Amino acid sequence: MTQRIKFFLINNGPLLTTITIFILVYFAGGRLYPAMQKPQVFFNLFINTAALLIVSIGMTFVILTKGIDLSVAGMIALTSAASAALLVNGVNPIVVMILMLLMGIVFGLAMGSIIHYLKVEPFIVTLMGLFFARGMAFIITLSSLTIKDPVYRYLALTKVHIPFFEKAYVYIPSLVGPILLLVAIYLANFTRFGRTVYAIGNNEQSAMLMGLPVARTKIIVYAFGGFCSALAGIVFSISLLSGYGGYAPGMELDAIASVVIGGTMLTGGVGNVIGTLFGVLINGTIVSILQFNGTLSSWWTRIGVGALTLIFIGIQSLFYMKKKN
Amino acid sequence: MKNNTPLFKRVRENRLFWPLVALSLIFIFNAIFSPGFFKLGILDGHLYGNLIDVFNNSAPLMLVALGMTLVIATGGVDLSVGAVIAISAAMGAVLINPVFGNEEITNAVAADPTLTNTPLWLVVVVTLVAGTLCGLWNGLLVSRAKISPMVATLILMVAGRGIAQLIERGQIMTVYYKPYHWFGNGFILGLPVSIYIVAIVYAIAWVLVRKTSIGLFIESVGLNAKSSYYSGISEKNVKLFAYTFCGFCGAVAGLILGSYIHAIDANNIGLNYELDAIFAVVIGGTLMSGGRFSLLASMVGALIIWTFTITMYIFGVPANALLAGRAVLVLVVILLYSDYARRILNRIFERKGLQHDTAN
Numbered sequence: 206m207t208q209r210i211k212f213f214l215i216n217n218g219p220l221l222t223t224i225t226i227f228i229l230v231y232f233a234g235g236r237l238y239p240a241m242q243k244p245q246v247f248f249n250l251f252i253n254t255a256a257l258l259i260v261s262i263g264m265t266f267v268i269l270t271k272g273i274d275l276s277v278a279g280m281i282a283l284t285s286a287a288s289a290a291l292l293v294n295g296v297n298p299i300v301v302m303i304l305m306l307l308m309g310i311v312f313g314l315a316m317g318s319i320i321h322y323l324k325v326e327p328f329i330v331t332l333m334g335l336f337f338a339r340g341m342a343f344i345i346t347l348s349s350l351t352i353k354d355p356v357y358r359y360l361a362l363t364k365v366h367i368p369f370f371e372k373a374y375v376y377i378p379s380l381v382g383p384i385l386l387l388v389a390i391y392l393a394n395f396t397r398f399g400r401t402v403y404a405i406g407n408n409e410q411s412a413m414l415m416g417l418p419v420a421r422t423k424i425i426v427y428a429f430g431g432f433c434s435a436l437a438g439i440v441f442s443i444s445l446l447s448g449y450g451g452y453a454p455g456m457e458l459d460a461i462a463s464v465v466i467g468g469t470m471l472t473g474g475v476g477n478v479i480g481t482l483f484g485v486l487i488n489g490t491i492v493s494i495l496q497f498n499g500t501l502s503s504w505w506t507r508i509g510v511g512a513l514t515l516i517f518i519g520i521q522s523l524f525y526m527k528k529k530n
Numbered sequence: 531m532k533n534n535t536p537l538f539k540r541v542r543e544n545r546l547f548w549p550l551v552a553l554s555l556i557f558i559f560n561a562i563f564s565p566g567f568f569k570l571g572i573l574d575g576h577l578y579g580n581l582i583d584v585f586n587n588s589a590p591l592m593l594v595a596l597g598m599t600l601v602i603a604t605g606g607v608d609l610s611v612g613a614v615i616a617i618s619a620a621m622g623a624v625l626i627n628p629v630f631g632n633e634e635i636t637n638a639v640a641a642d643p644t645l646t647n648t649p650l651w652l653v654v655v656v657t658l659v660a661g662t663l664c665g666l667w668n669g670l671l672v673s674r675a676k677i678s679p680m681v682a683t684l685i686l687m688v689a690g691r692g693i694a695q696l697i698e699r700g701q702i703m704t705v706y707y708k709p710y711h712w713f714g715n716g717f718i719l720g721l722p723v724s725i726y727i728v729a730i731v732y733a734i735a736w737v738l739v740r741k742t743s744i745g746l747f748i749e750s751v752g753l754n755a756k757s758s759y760y761s762g763i764s765e766k767n768v769k770l771f772a773y774t775f776c777g778f779c780g781a782v783a784g785l786i787l788g789s790y791i792h793a794i795d796a797n798n799i800g801l802n803y804e805l806d807a808i809f810a811v812v813i814g815g816t817l818m819s820g821g822r823f824s825l826l827a828s829m830v831g832a833l834i835i836w837t838f839t840i841t842m843y844i845f846g847v848p849a850n851a852l853l854a855g856r857a858v859l860v861l862v863v864i865l866l867y868s869d870y871a872r873r874i875l876n877r878i879f880e881r882k883g884l885q886h887d888t889a890n
Contacts, residue, residue, distance in 0.1 A: 273680075323871075325864050326818045328607070328680070332805055333860045340854020347848060450850060458688050471681045504695035504796075511689025518677055518685075 218524040219468030219476075219517070223483045226513075230490050238497040244373045250489040251379045255444065256281060256437040256453070258382035258485045261460045261467075262389045263433025265481045266426045268464050269393075270405045271473025272327035274427065276316065276334030277434040278456035279342070280309060282449065284438025286342040289350035289448025298356040305435050312338070313431020317424035335457065342450030349449040352442060361443045378440040385436070389478045402426060406474030462514045463488050470521055487513065545815050545824040548866065549831055552813065556837050564844050576717035580840060586714075586790075588836035589724035590615070590783035592829045594803055595810035596735050597665075597779030599828040600772040602811050605752040605820030606672060606679030608773060610664065611807055613690020614780035615800030618661035619788035620694040623703040625653045626710060646707045653710065657788075658781045664690070665777015669770035687804065694796035702795040705788070714790025724786050728829075731782055735775070735825055748772060752820025806835055813863050835859075 214221070235242045251258075260277045267274040284305045291301045316334050320327045352358075364374040393399040401422045404412040413419045442448050461471075467484030469476025491509045495502075560567040570579040594611050601608045625648040646653070664686060671682035705711070716723040739745030747768045750758040759765045783803070788794045812818065813834055814827030838859055842852050865871050 319864070323865065329808070329812060329818065329860075329864060332808070333857045333864070335857075336805075336853045336860070337857035340851055340857060343848065343850035344854060347850065458684070461684065462688055465681070472678055502695070502700050504692035504700065507692030508689045508696070511685050511692065514681075514688065515685045518681055519675075522676070 218527075219521050220480045220483075222520055223466060223468050223480050223487070223517075227483045227487050227490065230487060230494075234490060234494045234497065238494070241493065241497055244367075244370045246493060248367060248370075248373050248375050248379075249493065250486055251375050251382065252444075253492065254485050254489040255376075255379045255382050256441040257456065257459055257463065257488065258482065259385055259433050259437040259440060260456065261463045261481045261485050262382070262385055262478060263430040263437075264457075264460045264464050265389070265467070265469055265476065265478050266393070266402060267327075267430045268461070268469050268471060269402050269473060269476055270423055270426050271409070272320065272423070272426070273331060273461070273471070274316075274334075274430045274434075275328065275331040275457045276312075276338055277430070277437070277460055278453040279335040279338030280312060280431065280434035281438040281441050281453045281456065282451065283338040283342040283345075284309065284435050285442035285445070285448035285452050286345045286350065286450050287448070288439065288442050289352050290345050292352050292354045292357065293350055298354050302439055305439055306432060309431040309433075309435025309438070310428050311431070312435075313428035314424060316431070317427030320427065321420050321423050339450055342448075346448065346450070349447050352446045352448065357443055357446060361446055376444070378443045381436065381440055385433070386478065386482055393478050398422060398425070403474055408474075459488060459510070462510050465514050466510075466517050468517070468521065470525070475521075475525070545822075545827045546830065549814055549827050549834060552863070553830060553834050553837065556834065556841060560837075560841055560844075564841070567841070567844065572720070576720045576722075580844070582722065584833065584837050584840055585725050586722040587840070588832050589722070589728050590787045590790075590800070591803065591806055591810060591836065592728050592832040593731055593779045593783040593786070594776075594807040595814070595828040595832045596731060596825055597772075597776030598804075598807040598811050599814065599816055599823050599825055600735070600739070600748055601679070601776045602808070602816055602818060603748045603752045603820055603823035604769050604772045605755065606769065606772070607683065607808065607818070608665075608668060608776045609680065609683040609804050610668060610686035610690055611776065611780040611783075612800040612803040613687050613694065614661050614664045614777055615784040615787060615803060616691050616694035616794075616796050617664055617697065618657045618781040618784035619794045619799055620697040620703070620796055621660040622653050622657040622710070622785060622788055623705055623794040624697055625656055626705055626707050627703065646710075650709050654785065657785050658778065661781020661784060662774060662778045665774040665780065666770070668777065669773030672773060673766040673769040691796055698794065698796050700796075702793055704793040706792075710789055711792060712789065714786050714788070724790075727782060727786060731779065732825065732829065738775075739825070744768070744771065749822055752823075807832075809860055809863075810835055812860075812867070815867070 231241075231247075240246070260281070264274055264277065287308070288301045288305050291304070292298060312334065316330050319325055319330050360377050363377050365377060365380065367373040367375065393402065401412065401417045401419075404415070404417055405419055405422060409419060441452065445452070463484035464476070464481050465471060465484070466487055467476070467480030467482070469480060488510060491513075492506055495505055567580045570577055570581060572578070594615075598608060598611065626646050648656075668683050668686060671677045671685070672679050675682070713723055713727070718726055739748065747758070747763050750761075750763060751765050751768045755765050758768075780800075784800065787799055791799070810831035811823075811828045813831035814824055814829075816823040816828065835856070838856070839852060842855055843849070847855065
């Protein structure tokens with residue numbers, strides 16, 4: 206029995222640490238600033254990190270295959286700018302959303318194909334994607350475009366009340382992330398696709414030798430990443446009701462940091478999607494503690510996230526060594 | 531390799547060949563579509579013109595590319611150079627007009643061009659030391675703590691700009707102190723000071739890697755870290771050196787950039803420099819997986835990026851939209867350098883079945 210518990214702890218160590226740290230940070234915040242104990246503050250985390258959560262889920266899959274996707278923030282900006290421009294010209298909002306998602310998928314497919322078939326580092330290809338997407342967004346519009354579409358406004362302003370909590374609410378776009386999370390958990394843990402992703406991350410060569418569809422899976426992973434970025438871009442433009450090429454600066458870093466804090470190793474093959482949720486929540490909690498404090502400045506977020514990333518890499522390698530022995 | 535390889539092939543396999551081809555393509559484009567590009571004039575006893583601008587603007591990037599080349603040659607990557615630029619420039623700015631505590635400096639005092647709180651040499655030394663320490667930190671994480679380079683430098687990339695803002699207390703510091711402006715705007719014998727600084731750093735790097743065995747060690751570590759270790763090369767120290775040198779280069783770039791702009795904005799100074807530097811190195815033909823490298827080719831890569839940028843500015847492309855153009859440029863370069871494209875090129879240039887190229 207103790208053996209089993211030990212095994213469980215070593216296997217799920219990083220995830221449990223992430224959850225513990227999230228709870229500790231949140232409770233520390235709650236003790237320091239009693240206003241943080243309100244349930245609404247907790248649900249605000251989901252409202253504020255809606256886009257980050259979606260992007261991080263896509264990023265988790267990419268990182269699991271030992272890749273990286275730096276283009277996510279650019280894709281968010283491009284989606285917001287493109288959809289705003291289309292909506293201003295009176296295109297049906299549903300058509301706009303479908304077009305945006307298609308664009309994300311095609312974008313991801315293109316990057317994945319270049320990465321796999323031309324054997325270029327994922328890092329460089331997606332960097333190019335970032336520049337390309339941001340540049341295209343600025344070609345579409347150099348200034349911020351306001352979205353006045355009634356459907357977008359409805360989605361942005363409708364509150365969804367949380368059962369069992371009085372007065373607690375989230376907005377419709379904040380629900381996209383959690384739903385996508387469920388889908389992602391299913392994909393990662395219960396499908397052939399998910400197992401292939403882990404296998405590629407652990408050792409691409411042996412995955413290929415085992416006859417797994419490496420090429421297809423890798424490209425699908427990047428396409429999924431592009432899909433997630435486009436989805437996040439739609440959520441982002443709904444919550445801001447505008448589109449601009451400069452939106453979400455540096456969000457790719459936040460997403461990577463969240464994934465790492467969530468216990469996924471950047472060397473690929475180790476990690477899970479649930480951890481990413483807590484990574485994102487920790488990120489959001491640090492931000493809200495800073496907001497509640499009011500005197501601390503915003504740069505502490507960056508330093509805090511950086512320090513946490515460092516700590517987590519340490520914890521991960523510790524668990525990894527334990528597991529190897 | 532046999533000596534009777536055709537001259538064209540030997541030239542083609544030189545590291546500098548493709549970068550120079552790309553650079554001359556851009557120059558030819560300019561010669562046709564904007565003849566004013568090559569015009570040089572003399573103003574106040576120094577040269578001016580687009581070419582001088584290209585050199586002056588690309589100086590910081592060339593410096594960063596130098597350091598990045600060594601890091602990439604060891605098989606790593608340094609994502610933190612932008613943050614290192616911000617930190618070191620912020621250190622310099624703070625020493626010139628400090629904002630310790632909540633004491634605000636009035637404009638009348640701050641705008642005095644002779645006012646400084648620290649002698650200039652100390653400002654320079656502290657700037658350089660700050661960047662070098664950042665590099666040392668990266669090097670320690672990579673070589674001693676065995677964290678993968680991308681992750682290790684990502685930490686400083688995320689936290690670095692926060693630290694720089696912390697140093698500056700969140701303000702954008704304007705530097706009115708005249709002598710400090712010299713590094714980015716001064717001229718010696720008609721040429722910008724920054725070119726001389728680049729030349730000096732390049733000379734140091736060249737002597738270090740080509741006249742001592744460090745260069746060879748770096749290449750061997752990049753090709754195979756384990757076998758270098760077994761053949762008695764201190765793989766750890768080689769990596770430590772590469773990252774520290776990269777930090778130093780970032781610091782020099784920070785000095786030039788801060789001095790050029792006259793103000794240090796922790797959020798924007800050196801923005802995207804890590805990306806541009808990596809591009810410059812990749813254009814220069816150094817493989818991301820490490821191994822053989824060429825410092826000069828990376829510097830030509832940096833020149834290409836800035837020549838392209840300034841050409842686009844001449845044609846009135848907005849700076850932000852330029853990003854897309856730059857991405858296309860990079861895509862072309864990537865495709866040119868990929869094994870697939872190389873194979874096709876080799877097939878075009880050589881008759882079929884002549885010989886199998888072992889150099890690739």
